Amino acid sequence: MAAAGAPLIELREVTKRFASFLAVDKLSFSVGEGEIVALLGRTGAGKSTVLNLVMGSIAPDSGSISVAGCDPSRQFKQLRGRIAVSFQTDRLLPWRTAVENAELGLLILNVPKDEARRRALAWLDRVKLRGAEHKYVHELSGGMRQRVSLARALAVDPSIIFLDESFSQLDHATARALRTDFKRIAAEFGKTCLFVTHRIEDAIEIADRALILTQGARIALVEHVTAATRADPAATAAMHERIAQVLGHEDADTLADAAE
Amino acid sequence: MTDDKAATLALPAPAALRPSALPKRGKFKMGQADALSTAAVVIVLLGAMQIASNFVPDYIMPPPATVLRATWDIVTADELHVLITLVRLFASVAFSMLLGIVIGGAMGMFGTIRPALRAVIVIDTGIPALSWMLLAVFWFRDPETRIFFILTVILVPFFALSIYDGIRALPRDLVDVVESFRPSRWQVLRFLVIPHVVPYVFLTMKSVIGYAIRMVVFAELVASASGIGSRMSLAQSTFRIDQVFAWTFLLVLLNIGLQTGVSMCERIALKWRPEVEVR
Known part of the structure; x- marks a missing residue:
């Protein structure tokens, strides 16, 4: 999958099982320097597992992960401060x-x-x-x-920031204000960011690219979000609908988000 | 308005939600209420002593006035013994706390030595205080060493087990956030473990102070010729029950004073923790 700059985060054919449960199935993607990528998916899609893998909290069963040139699970200390x-x-x-x-x-x-x-x-x-x-x-x-x-x-x-559903516990107004501030800061300081969320609006508002994951962390859809998309309510709504369709859930929370 | 809405509005609030169903808050703050309750209990006890002293001889139940006179005599003439007991208490409680924190910390952070340390602590808690006192008399000639030893072996398990439990209760979320910065083991200890177990240290301290006072007096009675315990023994052997009461009265005051001191230190050290009052 193409990325903006030189990839700072790169996953190749990464697989992770928990007992017989296949949490991540041959996942490959990269995040370029200064890029903000959202991993969007329903509960149980494997988003948090992917985040734990790139943070080095757990090691993959197969495949390779590179974060700032290091294997995060093996070179845990070398990512100190990065x-x-x-x-x-x-x-x-x-x-x-x-x-x-x-x-x-x-x-x-x-x-x-x-x-x-x-x-x-x-x-x-x-x-x-x-x-x-x-x-x-x-x-x-x-x-x-x-x-x-x-x-x-x-x-x-840090050169890389991971956000784990960082805005999902907040009310909509506070979440929106914080998303705007984060977007501004990330752009100003050129941070590379990978964030997982189940809220479509989070992804559209912050990310340069949204990877929509289904069960087993399989990438079902990739959406490129631009300033023009965000400025155009019709384009935003269409993107919202496409993502919601792929996610295909009747999750009340997400439907409520979509309705906004 | 629909009928349904009207019906809903007409319904009374559930009993549990009505203000009148909630217990009313007291007029006094928690600390004031505690002080007033203590004063009330003291007054009741003094009244009971006065009544009882009218029916039995003085050597069984002296009147409060006699006890107060004996207390004054002790405070003015035997203050050195009070000081000796206090120094013993401070030294042994402080050392027990430090040793308990080290042992509890090692139990919580080093899985390899945890079973051995835990076994030692659990066995220690099963040995009666009296056994330690008698053994100390055999093992050590110096009274100070005896008392220090007795109090240490009795108090260390309280601190060690409490600190161990504190470390086990560390929220995984906080461990994750600190570890996300890739800290050294010392930094985990400094930024996470030590601040987290401070409330456990205070809780244990408040729990063991009364017990430690009883134990130091008991140890002095068995193993020393100075201190409050030995003076109580002397009072008992010379049939000065007023002095026994006076020493007891002073010990209770000492306990209240120390508990208050620890609570004040706790409030300062744990100012980050909001006071919660359950209604």
Whole structure:
């Protein structure tokens, strides 16, 4: 599958089974430098397994994976500082304030404390959290927490960011605002991003390319999204419909998203 | 309005949702309520002592005034023994806490040595405190060593098991997020494990303080000629029941004071944790 720049993430014929369950079946795709690719699929399609494979949390049964030139499961430590993840839930450490959470990755990368604090504050500012830097997690709203989570991922200045359903727990207005901010930041800093989602609107609004997966993480459809597509409501609606048709589900959540 | 809607609107709210069905919040905050309850219990006990002392001889139940006089005598004349007991208590509880954290941490983080350490701790919890006291008298000549040893072997398992449980209760989500940055083992400990187990340390500390006070007094009674335990033994052998009550009264005050101190430290250390009151 073609990618924008030189591929930073590349999967070739990757297969992963859990006992007799075939989670990923000979999946191949690549993500070019600076590209944002969405993996869209229903629950159980294998999206999270793909993400775990590229993050190196699990190893494939067959096939090869390359992330920034490394095998993520075998060269786990070599990707230190080069990748970052933003999860479905904020996963903030409750004993740390917003800024302390944002600087966590930097401290793990042994960035001096003052420098880490300066960079964390700058990122909190970019995700529009000025004034909430010293609040504890329980004092932040769901949207604010997800923004801190995003700042934590971006603060380490990774070349690759993985988003795991990062906007799906938020209400539609907050999710939309956060998607817009992420898109702006990713473009400004040239981040390569692979994100999994089950929400069609997430994919259309952020991704340059959406891979629609069916059972076994088989790619059933590839949609290229451009600024022109996003600007044209009719084109967006048509793309929405094509994706929904491939997914073919009556999932109330997704239908509700589609209706918006 | 349709009939269905009208019917729905006419229905009363479920009993559980009506404000009157909810228990009313008290006038006082949790800390104030605790202090008031403690004061009330003390007043009731003093009243009961006063009534009982009218019916039995002084050597069985002295009146509160006599006990208060004895307490004053102790505070002004025997303060060195109180200090000795406090130093023993602090030293042994602090050391037990540190050793317990190290053992519990090792149990939680190193799978290879976990079974052996767990076996040692479980066997230790099965040995009665009295056995340790008697063994300490045989094994050590120095009273300070005896008391330190007794308290350590009794208290360490509480901390070790609590810390081990704390590590086992680490949310997988938080482990994943820290590991996504590819940390060293020390960084996992520093950024994740240690902050996560701090509440467990405080919980254990609050649970063992009263027990530790009882044990140090008991150990002093068996293994030392100084400290509150030995003075209580002296009071008992000279039929000074007013002093026995006075020492007991001081020990209760000591316990309340230490519990309050630990709770204050806990509030400062765990300011990130919201106080939740269940209605």
